[in-house]
Amino acid sequence: MKVVVCVKQIPDPADPGALDPETRTLRRNVKLILDESDSYGVEMALQLVDAAGEGSVHLVSMVPNDEVSGLRTALAMGADSATLISDEVLAGSDALGTSRVLAAAIERAEPDLVLAATESSDGYTGVVPAQVAELLGLPSVTFAKEIAVEGSAATVRRQTEAGADLVECPLPAVVSVTAGVVEPRYPSFRGIMQAKNKPVDQLKIADLGIAAERVGWAGAGQEITDVAEAPERAAGEVVVDEGDAHERIVAFLDELKVI
Amino acid sequence: MALDKIWVFCEAGDDGVATITLEMLAKAREVAGTVEVFCGGDGAACAAELGDHGVTAVHATGDLDGRMKGVSVASAVAAAISDGGVVAPDAILLGTTYDGRDVAARLSVKLDVSVLSNVVDLRLDGDRLVGVEPVFGGTLNVTSRFTGGGPDIWLVRPKSFEPAAVGGSPAEVVDLPVPDLGSTGGAVVQDRFTEESEGPKLDEAAIVVSGGRGLGAAEAYSLIEGLAKQLGAAPGASRAIVDAGWVPYSYQVGQTGKVVKPTVYIACGISGATQHLVGMKGSKNIIAINKDSEAPIFAVADLGIVGDVHKVLPKLTEALESR
Numbered sequence: 001m002k003v004v005v006c007v008k009q010i011p012d013p014a015d016p017g018a019l020d021p022e023t024r025t026l027r028r029n030v031k032l033i034l035d036e037s038d039s040y041g042v043e044m045a046l047q048l049v050d051a052a053g054e055g056s057v058h059l060v061s062m063v064p065n066d067e068v069s070g071l072r073t074a075l076a077m078g079a080d081s082a083t084l085i086s087d088e089v090l091a092g093s094d095a096l097g098t099s100r101v102l103a104a105a106i107e108r109a110e111p112d113l114v115l116a117a118t119e120s121s122d123g124y125t126g127v128v129p130a131q132v133a134e135l136l137g138l139p140s141v142t143f144a145k146e147i148a149v150e151g152s153a154a155t156v157r158r159q160t161e162a163g164a165d166l167v168e169c170p171l172p173a174v175v176s177v178t179a180g181v182v183e184p185r186y187p188s189f190r191g192i193m194q195a196k197n198k199p200v201d202q203l204k205i206a207d208l209g210i211a212a213e214r215v216g217w218a219g220a221g222q223e224i225t226d227v228a229e230a231p232e233r234a235a236g237e238v239v240v241d242e243g244d245a246h247e248r249i250v251a252f253l254d255e256l257k258v259i
Numbered sequence: 260m261a262l263d264k265i266w267v268f269c270e271a272g273d274d275g276v277a278t279i280t281l282e283m284l285a286k287a288r289e290v291a292g293t294v295e296v297f298c299g300g301d302g303a304a305c306a307a308e309l310g311d312h313g314v315t316a317v318h319a320t321g322d323l324d325g326r327m328k329g330v331s332v333a334s335a336v337a338a339a340i341s342d343g344g345v346v347a348p349d350a351i352l353l354g355t356t357y358d359g360r361d362v363a364a365r366l367s368v369k370l371d372v373s374v375l376s377n378v379v380d381l382r383l384d385g386d387r388l389v390g391v392e393p394v395f396g397g398t399l400n401v402t403s404r405f406t407g408g409g410p411d412i413w414l415v416r417p418k419s420f421e422p423a424a425v426g427g428s429p430a431e432v433v434d435l436p437v438p439d440l441g442s443t444g445g446a447v448v449q450d451r452f453t454e455e456s457e458g459p460k461l462d463e464a465a466i467v468v469s470g471g472r473g474l475g476a477a478e479a480y481s482l483i484e485g486l487a488k489q490l491g492a493a494p495g496a497s498r499a500i501v502d503a504g505w506v507p508y509s510y511q512v513g514q515t516g517k518v519v520k521p522t523v524y525i526a527c528g529i530s531g532a533t534q535h536l537v538g539m540k541g542s543k544n545i546i547a548i549n550k551d552s553e554a555p556i557f558a559v560a561d562l563g564i565v566g567d568v569h570k571v572l573p574k575l576t577e578a579l580e581s582r
Contacts, residue, residue, distance in 0.1 A: 013532070013533075013534065019394070019399065019401075036502065037515070094373050094374075095364075095367075095373070095374055095376070096367055096368065096371075096372075096373055096374065099368070118515070119515055121515065121534070124376070124377065124514055124515055125374065125376040125377070125414075126355065126360045126376055126414070127360055127363055127364035127367065127374050127376060127414070128364070129364070130329055130330075130360065130361045130364030130365055131364045131365070131367060131368050133330075133365075133443070134330075134333075134364065134365045134368035134369065134443065135368055137441070137442045137443055138442065138443060139327070139330070139442070139443055139444060139445040139446040140327070140329070140330070140361070140443075140446065141327070141446050142329070142357065142360065142361055143357050143508070145507070145508070155449075156446075158357075159357060159507075159508055159509060160357055160451070161277075161356065161357065162451070162452075162453045162454070163451070163452040163453040163454035164451075164452045164454065165448045165450070165451050165452070166448070166449045166450040166451075166452070167327070167446050167447065167448050167449065168446070168447055168449050169445055169446035169447075170445040170446075173445070173446065178508040179498070179501055179502045179508065179515075180501045180502045180503065180504045180505075180507075180508060181504070181508075183504060220373065220406075221372055221373030221405055221406055221407035222373045222375055222403050222404065222405050222406060222407075223403065223404060223406050224401055224402065224403050225384075225389060225402050225403065225404055226401070226402035227399055227400070227401050227402070228399070228400050228402070229398065229399060229400075230393060230397050230398055230399060230400045232398075233540055233545075233558075233559045235557060235558050235559065235560060235563070236560060236561035236562055236563065237561070237562055237563065238552070238557055238560075238563040238564075238565060239562070239563065239564050239565070240552070240564075240565045240566070241564055241565060241566025241567070241570065241571055243570075245548075245564045245566050245571055246571055246574040246575035246578050247578065248562065248564070249525075249546060249562065249564065249571075249575055250575070250578050250579065250582075252544075252546065252561075252562045253490075253523065256522065256523060256544055258465065258466060258490075258522055258523055259490065259579065259582070
């Protein structure tokens, strides 16, 4: 079984940088790391391949520079190989442009199953997995809490407003995984050493037969017209607990007439 | 100048039309001459309520027989537009929900148009909409517009607008046939489970009590549940403890989770990462309990308690019990 996992390298959320005043998008010239949201898809893929007793986990990612450190993290967890579409024309891509590139790279890998996070931690559009599925002509199940593969079908427990749906889906298919449903393994020292020699195939969009005007700034069907500071919320009273802070909370709730 | 026509993706709630749908309808009426909805399911059942909210037509697929809503509804809308069965709307609004995102994503590929996600406000700029999206924990508001051909697809965050009934006759129900989905239609729902949770829903509760990493361990989440029960509040969570698997994703408040705007939000052991703040700083009153006096959550709290949640919460719950 071949599982492709879409992963994204993002600025460290602890130090996300700023909007570039020229382009009004996130500056990407800071150090990039593996989006923590993607570690669940990688872990899920490793577990599914383990359960199947055979197979491989292949990563697909894109970036406007040649950053690979986030990919190495996922390879150190145990993924076997990666395709990185690294091309400066990708800068400024919207979700649909991103999906076009990922879909083209995934198609070449001929996977049985494609996993992704439900949304990235930085852009968080939440539409890429289903866009990729539509571009590939595949069924999709988003917001998976559990996945089991048997033969050429997957059974997925999908998060819903009311609770969960149990969905049967023929493979190949695209499934997005919610955070927290598996415990991502920490890369072992051996894993980190091995990751350095695992194959990372670096491609340009021309290698995928995609025209430059379909991605990046040129292909984005949207533009930012204004960036403004949001009104700030003022801080209120701060009390250091001396064993009786709960009384202050009760009084506050009383004032608000909610108890 | 207003838009000619807007379509809103209609979802069902516990009791009729979902609140997010009614919220979007209120905004849609402000900016467009004609407001219609489309839905994956039965249109007749909600035609009266939708009419009351200013909707003139419900384009409904009828029962989907377990097929996934995203691909079914998106395929039906795209087919109706390309067949000329309906005149394409200028804009399509969908909620940032599990199904709303699926429909928007599939539809954007089918119509080859961009999607703008997470908008919390929409307004007219000339004859087209612009949308506002909060970034960096809501410290910056980014306004965007579409540059390509329409229809413009907007994914709207819940709680962005106030629903308002305007009184209108029931909406006309129009058949929205789902075409053959081919290879994209293989996924089928076999069974549906309802997670019974006590008390109010997270996004509707007047009081929300949320827990974060400061609880220390999954077992300590019972402190949150105990207080929530006592207050008739909904329990919530920061991303950190959802990622850690302590509570399910459906509990998550934040950028990648639910947006809440309760009368009182009580953040317990939550440091206040930007990811979390964007989901709760619209709350009317915020109480924060955290050991670290430097925690960013205190910058938005009306009442901040510098203290240990393991000590404060049991006493607070007990004090409320004895009232």
